[in-house]
Amino acid sequence: GSTLKAAAESGGHYFGTALTDGDLGVSGETSIAGAQFDMVTPGNEMKWDTTEPSNGSYNFAPGDQIVQYAQANGMRVRGHNLVWHSQLPSWVSSLPLNQVQSVMESHITTEATHYKGKVYSWDVINEPFNDDGSLRQDVFYQAMGSGYLADALRTAHAADPGAKLYINDYNIEGENAKSNALYSLAQSLLAQGVPLGGIGFESHFIVGQIPSDMQANLQRFANLGLDVAVTELDDRIQLPTTSGSLQQQATDFGAVVQDCLAVSRCVGVSQWGVDDAHSWIPGTFPGYGAATMYDGNDQPKPAYSAALSAL
Ligand code: XIL
Numbered sequence: 001g002s003t004l005k006a007a008a009e010s011g012g013h014y015f016g017t018a019l020t021d022g023d024l025g026v027s028g029e030t031s032i033a034g035a036q037f038d039m040v041t042p043g044n045e046m047k048w049d050t051t052e053p054s055n056g057s058y059n060f061a062p063g064d065q066i067v068q069y070a071q072a073n074g075m076r077v078r079g080h081n082l083v084w085h086s087q088l089p090s091w092v093s094s095l096p097l098n099q100v101q102s103v104m105e106s107h108i109t110t111e112a113t114h115y116k117g118k119v120y121s122w123d124v125i126n127e128p129f130n131d132d133g134s135l136r137q138d139v140f141y142q143a144m145g146s147g148y149l150a151d152a153l154r155t156a157h158a159a160d161p162g163a164k165l166y167i168n169d170y171n172i173e174g175e176n177a178k179s180n181a182l183y184s185l186a187q188s189l190l191a192q193g194v195p196l197g198g199i200g201f202e203s204h205f206i207v208g209q210i211p212s213d214m215q216a217n218l219q220r221f222a223n224l225g226l227d228v229a230v231t232e233l234d235d236r237i238q239l240p241t242t243s244g245s246l247q248q249q250a251t252d253f254g255a256v257v258q259d260c261l262a263v264s265r266c267v268g269v270s271q272w273g274v275d276d277a278h279s280w281i282p283g284t285f286p287g288y289g290a291a292t293m294y295d296g297n298d299q300p301k302p303a304y305s306a307a308l309s310a311l
Contacts, residue, residue, distance in 0.1 A: 004304075005038040007311035008268060011261065014039040015311070016078065016270030018232065021045055021065050022278075028298040029274040034073045039120070041078040041231070041270055042066040043280075047087040051111055055091055055103065060114050067118050078231065078270065079119035081168065082108050083152045084126035085138035093139045100143035105155045112159035121164040123200055123231070124156045125149055131171055133181030149185065150194045157195035168200030168231055174211025175220075186224055198227035203256060204272070205235045206288075207245055210252045215259040222265035230260050232272040234291035235303070236281045241290045250302035253293065257310035269307075274298075 004015040016039030023029045023043070033040075044050060045062035052058050070077045083104060095103060112122060128135055128149065135141055140148040153165050167186070172179040182199065189196045199221045201214075211217070218228045235252045237245045260266040273279045275294035282289040293304040 004036045004308060004311065007308055009038065011311065013261070013266070013311075014076065014268035014270075015307075016041060016075075016268060017274050018043045018080075018270065018272045019066060019069070019274070021062050023274065024065065024069055026278065029278060030069075032274050032294060032298060037271075038075050039078060039268060039270055040066060040070045040075050041080045041272075043273070044087070046080055046111070046115075047084065048082075048092065048107065049087045049089050052107055053089055056106070058110055058114070060111075063115070067115070071118075076120040077115075077118060078229075079112075079115055079122040079163065081123035081126035082111060082156060083124060083140060083148070085136055085140075086127070088139075095139065097139075097143040100139055101148070101151065104140060104148065104152065108152055108155040109159045112156050112163070116160040117162065119160070119163050121166055121198065121229075122156055122160070123168040124152050124165045125167045127169050128167065129169055129172075129178050129181055131178050133177040146185075150189060150192060153189070153194050153196055164197035164227060165195055166198040166200045166227075166229070166231075167196065168202060170202035170204050170232075172199075173201045173203055173205075173214050173217065175213050175217050179217055183220060183224075186221065186226060190224060190226075196226065198229060198267070200229050200231035202232040202272075203230045203234075204232060205252060205256075207235050207237045207252060208248050210235075210255050210259075214256070215262050218259060218263045218266055222263050226265065228260075228263060228266050230256060230266070230269040233269055234272045234279060234281060236285055236288040236291040238287055239289050246290070246302050249290075250306035253303040254306035254310040257307050261310070 008015040020043035
């Protein structure tokens with residue numbers, strides 16, 4: 001195919017991007033998004049600080065805009081996310097611990113019900129692990145221990161039984177302490193009949209550092225009967241770029257796409273954002289940038305051709 005989505009679809013996959021409401025007003029981004037991608041993840045609009053800024057008062061207008069754009073352009077939506085330690089309003093993190101479970105369940109039920117039938121999947125739990133494989137001691141863990149994970153997944157399933165329910169995290173793309181811990185958790189959740197449907201591998205990479213065992217790692221999760229997805233792919237380069245670093249980035253994008261396609265339960269790849277000009281990378285990792293397949297002028301980079309030819 002001549003576009004990412006056409007090539008992905010011909011193999012039964014999708015190719016997605018993250019979009020914010022701000023991106024929807026940038027014509028350079030929307031023209032690429034409409035042509036190349038068939039799955040959208042809202043960049044911020046379905047996170048707790050936007051959807052429930054104070055207890056029991058919900059704001060779905062920003063997320064609804066993303067859904068409307070997706071529907072108008074024939075794209076599906078990955079719901080992102082329901083439970084996360086970050087972009088969590090302080091009214092939640094400062095609750096008395098004996099109120100956290102009911103607040104979490106109400107949040108999940110209300111948001112997943114609002115978007116029922118409109119999202120392909122939910123990142124129910126985002127980034128639950130520390131890099132050493134221990135669970136983060138966030139307010140959910142403090143209140144419920146590791147039981148919050150099963151509770152969140154069961155609550156989301158009751159609200160929207162049609163959505164694939166994911167745990168999504170970063171630094172789990174290769175085999176390491178963090179991915180080993182997630183693997184054990186997934187095994188134990190499935191053994192208890194918890195409705196976990198997939199694992200999201202964020203894939204925020206540094207150029208030249210794609211784990212060589214990524215395919216094997218995706219495969220071991222798939223072997224548990226789970227879908228796997230590359231959910232937030234970018235590949236940051238220390239600025240300024242060189243033709244060498246851009247070539248390495250192309251090799252990296254091709255490798256990641258191949259790693260997904262080699263695993264039959266890998267459903268698709270999503271890039272985190274459309275272009276280098278609007279990527280979150282320069283603001284979060286000073287000195288780094290150029291992390292996407294499209295440059296600051298919305299021209300496709302070598303990484304684009306490499307991803308396309310790997311599909
Ligand atoms: C990022 C957004 O892109 C930024 O706009 C925001 O300021 C911070 O969050 N892992 C995730 C995403 O799961 O939600 C994050 O998105 C990037 C890291």
